[in-house]
Structures are given as C-alpha cells and as structure tokens.
Amino acid sequence: LKISTPRLYAAGVRSYSQLCALAKALDVVGDRWTMLVIRELLLRGPSRYTDVRDGLPGIASNLLAGRLRELERAGLVARDEAPPPVATTLYRLTPRGEELEAVIAALVRWGVPLVVDADPDDAFRSHWLTFPVEALLTDRAPDRPPVTLEVRAGDEPVVVETAGGGARVRRGGGGPPDALLAGPPKLVLGVLTAKLALDDARARGVTYEGDPAVLRRLLPA
Amino acid sequence: LKISTPRLYAAGVRSYSQLCALAKALDVVGDRWTMLVIRELLLRGPSRYTDVRDGLPGIASNLLAGRLRELERAGLVARDEAPPPVATTLYRLTPRGEELEAVIAALVRWGVPLVVDADPDDAFRSHWLTFPVEALLTDRAPDRPPVTLEVRAGDEPVVVETAGGGARVRRGGGGPPDALLAGPPKLVLGVLTAKLALDDARARGVTYEGDPAVLRRLLPA
DNA sequence: CAGCATCCGCTTTGATACTG
DNA sequence: CAGTATCAAAGCGGATGCTG
Numbered sequence: 011l012k013i014s015t016p017r018l019y020a021a022g023v024r025s026y027s028q029l030c031a032l033a034k035a036l037d038v039v040g041d042r043w044t045m046l047v048i049r050e051l052l053l054r055g056p057s058r059y060t061d062v063r064d065g066l067p068g069i070a071s072n073l074l075a076g077r078l079r080e081l082e083r084a085g086l087v088a089r090d091e092a093p094p095p096v097a098t099t100l101y102r103l104t105p106r107g108e109e110l111e112a113v114i115a116a117l118v119r120w121g122v123p124l125v126v127d128a129d130p131d132d133a134f135r136s137h138w139l140t141f142p143v144e145a146l147l148t149d150r151a152p153d154r155p156p157v158t159l160e161v162r163a164g165d166e167p168v169v170v171e172t173a174g175g176g177a178r179v180r181r182g183g184g185g186p187p188d189a190l191l192a193g194p195p196k197l198v199l200g201v202l203t204a205k206l207a208l209d210d211a212r213a214r215g216v217t218y219e220g221d222p223a224v225l226r227r228l229l230p231a
Numbered sequence: 232l233k234i235s236t237p238r239l240y241a242a243g244v245r246s247y248s249q250l251c252a253l254a255k256a257l258d259v260v261g262d263r264w265t266m267l268v269i270r271e272l273l274l275r276g277p278s279r280y281t282d283v284r285d286g287l288p289g290i291a292s293n294l295l296a297g298r299l300r301e302l303e304r305a306g307l308v309a310r311d312e313a314p315p316p317v318a319t320t321l322y323r324l325t326p327r328g329e330e331l332e333a334v335i336a337a338l339v340r341w342g343v344p345l346v347v348d349a350d351p352d353d354a355f356r357s358h359w360l361t362f363p364v365e366a367l368l369t370d371r372a373p374d375r376p377p378v379t380l381e382v383r384a385g386d387e388p389v390v391v392e393t394a395g396g397g398a399r400v401r402r403g404g405g406g407p408p409d410a411l412l413a414g415p416p417k418l419v420l421g422v423l424t425a426k427l428a429l430d431d432a433r434a435r436g437v438t439y440e441g442d443p444a445v446l447r448r449l450l451p452a
Numbered sequence: 453c454a455g456c457a458t459c460c461g462c463t464t465t466g467a468t469a470c471t472g
Numbered sequence: 473c474a475g476t477a478t479c480a481a482a483g484c485g486g487a488t489g490c491t492g
Contacts, residue, residue, distance in 0.1 A: 024463085024484090027289060029353040029416050031363050031424075032270055032335055035342030042261070042465075049253055059474050068248060070466050075475055098473075109341055114253055116337040120330055121256030132250040142252050195250050203252075245465095245482085263484075280455055291485050296456050319454070457490075464483070471476075 023080075038084050039110065043069055045117070047077050048103070048110050051087065053137050056102035067133040081107070115145055122146070125196070126205045134195040136164035140179040142203050143170055147177035147228045157224045158185075161202070162192035170202075170228065177228055189220030204229050244301075259305050260331065264290055266338070268298050269307070269324070269331050274358050277311065277323035288354040302328070336366055343367070346417070347426045355416040357385035361400040363424050364391055368398035368449045378445050379406075382423070383413035391423075391449065398449055410441030425450050 026033040039045055043066070050065040051057060057065075063074055078101055081087035086107035090100045103110075118141045139161065149172040159170040160183045167183040191198060193216030200206030201216065208218060208225065218225065247254040260266055264287065271286040272278060278286075284295055299322060302308035307328035311321045324331075339362045360382065370393040380391040381404045388404040412419060414437030421427030422437065429439060429446065439446065 026267065027350065027353045028267075028359070029346060029349055029355040029420065030270075030359040031339045031342035031346055033267060033342075034345035034349060035338040036266060038342075038345065040261075040263070040266070045257060045261070046247065046249075046254060049251075063474095068466090070468085071474085072476070072478095073465065099475095113334070113337040113341055116334040117256045118252040120334055121252035121254075121259075124255035124259065125250060125252055128250055128255060129248065132248045134250040138249070138251040199250065281453085284455095289485085291487090292455085293457065293486095294484070453492105455491090457488105459488085460486090462484085462486105464481100466481080467479095469476100469478080472474090 035113075038086070039113075041077070041080075043073060044077055044081070045110075045114065047074070047081065048086070048107060049114060049138075049141075051101060051103045052108070052111055052114065053140055056090065056100040058098055058100060062101060065135055065137070067135075086110070114141065118142060118145055122203050123205065125199055125203070128196060130194065130196050132196075134164040136161070136166050136168045136195075137179070137181070139163075139168060139170075139199065139202065142199065143177050143179050146203055146230070148230065149173075149175050149177065149227065150231075151227050154227075157189070157221070157227065158187040159224050159228065160187035160190045161198060162190065163195040163198040172228070187220065189218065189222075189224035191225070192217050201225075202229075256334075259307070260334075262298070262301075264294060265298055265302070266331075266335065268295070268302065269328060270335060270359075270362075272308065272322060272324045273329065273332055273335065274361050277321040279319050279321060283322060286356055286358070288356075307331070335362065339363060339366055343424050344426070346420055346424070349417060351415065351417050353417075355385040357382070357387050357389045357416075358400070358402070360384075360389060360391075360420065360423065363420065364398050364400050367424055367451070369451065370394075370396050370398065371448050371452075378410075378442070378448065379408040380445050380449065381408035381411045382419060383411065384416040384419040393449070408441065410439065410443075410445035412446070413438050422446075423450075 025037045046066055047062065050062050054061060054065065063069065063071065066074065078087060082089060086104055087101055088104050090102065092098050092100060122142055152175045156172045161168050161170060166181065169180050169183055169187060170177050191201065193211065197206060197211045197214055197216045201208055201211045212218065246258045267287055271283050275282060275286065284290065284292065287295065299308060303310060307325055309323055309325050311323065313319050313321055343363055373396045377393045382389050382391060387402065390401050390404055390408060391398050412422065414432065418427060418432045418435055418437045422429055422432045433439065
C-alpha cells in the first residue's frame with residue numbers, strides 16, 4: 011500500500027513541486043497565455059479588460075478573466091477601480107510584474123528567428139513591434155539629430171524613433187516622418203529584425219519611402 | 232456564417248498563431264515541462280533518458296518521451312546513438328537549444344524570491360543549485376587563491392568553487408573543501424541565494440564548518 | 453533495465469453564448 | 473463593457489505493459 015500525496019492546492023493551482031527557482035517561476039508564469047497577458051500589460055500600460063483582450067487574439071474570454079485573477083493573487087497584477095465618471099476597471103502590472111520584462115526580452119531575442127517562417131496570416135497587432143525593435147535596433151549615429159520612421163503594418167501606424175542610442179516605438183503618426191515603411195506585417199517585421207533585406211521585401215510587397223539613410227542608421231551592419 | 236479556421240497542425244502542435252517573437256518562442260518552449268527538460272540537458276550535458284527523467288521528478292514517462300520528440304523536431308535537441316559497447320541513446324542540446332540558457336537565467340533570477348516560501352518537502356536535486364549559484368554569487372576576492380565550498384543537500388554532494396570572478400558548481404567532493412555547508416535543501420538554498428542569514432539557517436538545522444571567510448567571500452554584501 | 457507506448461480518469465483549454 | 477456560464481476537445485498525471 012502506498013499513500014499517494016497528490017498535493018492539494020487551494021484552487022486550480024498546479025505546481026511542479028520542485029525546489030528550483032526555474033520551476034517556481036514557471037509555477038507562476040508558465041501557464042498557457044500567462045506570459046502573453048504580461049506582454050500586453052507591459053506594452054500598453056494600465057488597460058481595460060477589453061483592450062487586453064484585443065491584444066490577445068485567440069484567447070477565450072473566461073481564460074483571460076481567470077489569468078488576470080491568478081496574476082492578481084500572485085501579486086503581479088493589480089486592478090484599479092476608476093471613479094464613477096469613467097466607471098471602469100484598469101489592470102496594471104505591479105513592480106514585481108514589471109520585473110518580468112527581462113524574461114520577455116530574453117524570450118523575444120530567442121524567438122526572433124522564428125518569425126521569419128511564420129504563417130503569413132497569423133494575427134498581428136502593430137504594438138507587438140515594440141519588443142523586437144527596442145531589443146534589436148540601435149542608433150548608429152547617435153550624435154546626429156534624431157529621426158523618425160513611420161511603420162504601417164497591422165491595425166494602426168506606429169513610429170520608430172531614435173532615442174538614447176537605441177530606438178523607441180510609439181503609437182500613431184503625428185508629424186511627418188523622415189521615412190515610411192509599409193507592407194504585410196510579416197515582411198515589415200523581417201526588415202526591422204534584419205532577417206530580410208529591404209530589396210527582397212520590396213520585391214514582395216513592402217514599400218519604403220523617404221530618406222534611405224533612416225533605415226540604414228537603425229539596422230545593424 | 233463564419234468560416235472557422237482552427238488552423239490544423241501536423242500533430243498535436245498548438246500555436247498561438249500570433250506574429251510576435253514572444254508568442255513564437257512560447258509555441259516552441261511554452262508547453263508544460265518543456266523548459267525543465269531544457270534545464271536538465273543544460274545542467275547535465277548529454278544524458279540518457281533515465282537520467283533526464285530522474286532530474287524531472289513528477290513527470291510522466293510518456294510525457295517526457297513526447298517532449299523529447301517535439302524538441303528534436305524543433306531542432307533544439309539531438310539524439311546520439313552510442314555504439315554497441317554502451318548501446319544507449321544520449322540526448323543533448325543543439326546550439327540552438329543551448330541559446331535558451333539566457334532565457335532560463337532570466338527566469339531563475341526572477342524566481343529566486345519564490346523559493347524562500349516553498350513547500351519544504353518539494354523535490355530537490357543538488358545539481359539544481361547550479362543556476363542560482365552561478366547567477367547570483369560573485370567572488371569578492373578574485374585575486375586571492377581560489378577556495379572550495381562543499382554543499383551537502385539533496386541527492387549528492389556538490390562543490391562550489393570560485394572561478395573567474397564568479398562561482399562554479401561541480402559534482403562530488405573529491406579533495407577536502409575549505410568549508411562545508413549542509414542541511415535541508417530549502418535552507419541551504421536560502422543561504423546561497425542570500426535570502427536567509429547563516430545564523431537563522433543554523434538555528435533551523437543548517438551546519439557550516441570550516442573557514443567562515445569562504446561563505447562571506449561568495450555572498451553579496 | 454532502458455526506453456518508451458497504451459490506457460484511463462481528471463483538469464485545462466477553446467469556442468461561443470449569455471448577462472448585469 | 474466586463475465579464476460569467478456552458479460544454480466539447482485536448483492535454484496531463486499516474487499506472488501499467490511491452491520490447492530489445
């Protein structure tokens with residue numbers, strides 16, 4: 011006779027039950043969709059439920075609600091109730107949740123080669139460009155005046171701008187940019203991650219207009 | 232009428248179908264147990280099936296076999312058939328698989344605070360000490376002769392030694408060490424990650440013998 | 453014994469419908 | 473808008489059985 015101890019947890023919490031920092035981390039953020047929920051909150055800042063959901067095409071609504079609840083219990087997410095005029099709930103990362111940015115950065119760097127042969131009709135949101143751009147692009151002429159590159163791919167235009175020796179991504183296209191990159195998301199991503207030469211991308215439907223030096227300045231040699 | 236496209240994959244491959252480097256990375260290494268399989272192969276080097284399984288207490292054998300197959304298909308793991316004298320299969324990481332070390336290091340750093348309040352009878356293998364020790368410990372006197380600290384916790388003794396300004400972990404305890412740290416895994420881990428003061432650990436069952444300067448040299452201020 | 457494959461009960465996920 | 477409810481399908485955990 012062997013007494014089995016399936017280790018009962020408070021509610022739906024499945025653990026590796028290993029005394030290892032990696033296993034403990036994965037106990038908290040290793041479930042399906044969890045890391046992508048963190049991604050959205052990192053990229054968007056405090057967000058309403060519906061906006062988070064829009065950034066996670068494919069997630070089931072009940073699952074998102076569940077994940078947000080678990081992340082709140084784990085201390086990675088907090089919910090702020092806005093006062094009556096707005097009357098909505100905002101989800102945001104706690105400092106402990108924001109510390110996952112280093113983990114996501116490492117995963118993004120590792121994952122960049124995989125986007126090249128992705129299915130072309132995968133879902134895409136243009137703010138997803140932020141991580142690869144800020145991780146991979148550097149300003150090769152940081153002493154010259156800053157430049158802006160408008161990127162049109164996916165749901166809304168974004169602007170890549172040189173800043174502090176690197177690159178930043180922000181929403182919308184207010185003023186006229188120094189250059190414009192537009193086309194199918196997968197190809198635009200290929201260009202910005204230097205996995206696809208601009209000429210090849212052009213031949214497959216990407217357009218680049220404006221100062222040619224802008225892209226050269228941002229991409230690695 | 233809406234044509235649903237549940238995106239058919241070759242076999243059991245579930246994808247987020249998002250054009251995002253993070254999502255693509257998680258498509259490959261985001262499944263349950265996958266990252267821990269990588270951990271074992273990183274820590275042990277080329278290993279037999281049974282040894283990998285021993286480093287993954289709690290995994291179902293069929294699941295391990297499945298994960299190894301998927302990782303092989305994804306190009307992260309290779310299997311070497313040893314010639315007749317040994318007549319066994321060795322699993323090892325490919326270079327692409329080894330690149331996940333940066334991801335694991337980031338997850339370990341994030342997860343270290345979680346081991347402090349872990350269940351004391353979680354499973355433990357002493358080689359799991361490697362990641363936290365090498366990520367967190369530094370040699371505060373790199374110009375002095377190297378020192379060794381034997382750690383006895385879990386299944387087999389390991390030796391922490393100063394090397395190149397940091398610390399390394401290796402198996403077994405050949406020569407006599409400069410100091411010896413022994414006790415319940417959770418408390419020993421607490422001491423080595425500087426989350427638990429040595430005096431507190433001693434009061435709870437940890438023993439430390441030998442040169443007191445060894446531990447002080449390794450732990451951050 | 454190493455290296456899996458099969459079977460089965462349970463849990464998690466996915467898709468969609470519904471409600472305050 | 474912000475979720476909950478429902479239910480089928482897939483995945484997981486545990487045990488056991490098979491093969492060289």
